[in-house]
Amino acid sequence: MRLRVDVFSGSEVGPFIPELARLRIAVFREWPYLYEGSLEYEEHYLAKFLACPESTLVVVRDGERLVGASTALPLAQAEAEFQEPFKKAGLEPSEWYYFGESVLEAAYRGQGLGVAFFQHREARARALGYRRAAFCAVERPPNHPLKPADYIPLDTFWQRRGYSKRPDLVAWFSWKDLDQPQETPKPLVFWLKAL
Structure with missing residues (x-):
């Protein structure tokens, strides 16, 4: 493997949007997201990173092929659903840098790239x-019928990175699960860290 990790921001994100949309759909089909997704929605969602000069895109390429990516931007530039729990808790969204997704093809996991995603985004935030x-x-409910028997949550990995789970900060976001006929709202619990 000839892996390369690079960091981009703002208008530099543009050339990666089609590949990043494809990668997001592929990885988020897996548990626990079970996300059906569409290229049209993905390209619309990713446009905010292109429009924001303070955005961050960390990409992993194997040769010229995008195999992993991680995003971030100021929380104040993220969707209202992500800002709302902070406002309700009396936390100012403008003081937070929001880490979006980290997506990585299965063959490239367990090689330290998840750590690199956090390191690069934290460095950019600082x-x-x-x-x-x-x-x-x-x-997801612990007894969800589509939960794989061998699933290991990432909580320990995130705790090792210095993040603390805040069950009182919950964003609600809707998408269509693979096994469902329509979109349903899902709870997304926040993890926080002082940099």
Whole structure:
């Protein structure tokens, strides 16, 4: 493997949007997201990173092929659903740098790239003057029928990175699960860290 990790922002994100949309759909089909997705929605969702000069896109390429990516931007530039729990808790969204998704093809997992995603996004947040970072992850019922028997949650990995789970900060976001006829709202619980 000839892996290369690079960091981009703002208008530099544009050339990666089609491949990133494809990768997001592929990885988020897996548990716990079970996301059906569409290229049209993905390209619309990813446009905010292109439009925001303070955005961050960390990409992993094997040769010229995109095999992993991680995003971030100021929380104040993220969707209202992600800002709302902070506002309700009396936390100012403008003080937080929000880490979006980290997606990586299965063959490339377990090689330290998840750690690199956090390191690069945290470094970018600090360079922009942010002292707090946040991300959220979907919470599924423990007895969900599609949960793989061998699933290992990422909580321990995130705790090792210095993040603390905040069950009181929950964003609600809707998407269509693979096994469902329509979109349903899902809870996404936040994890926070002082940088």
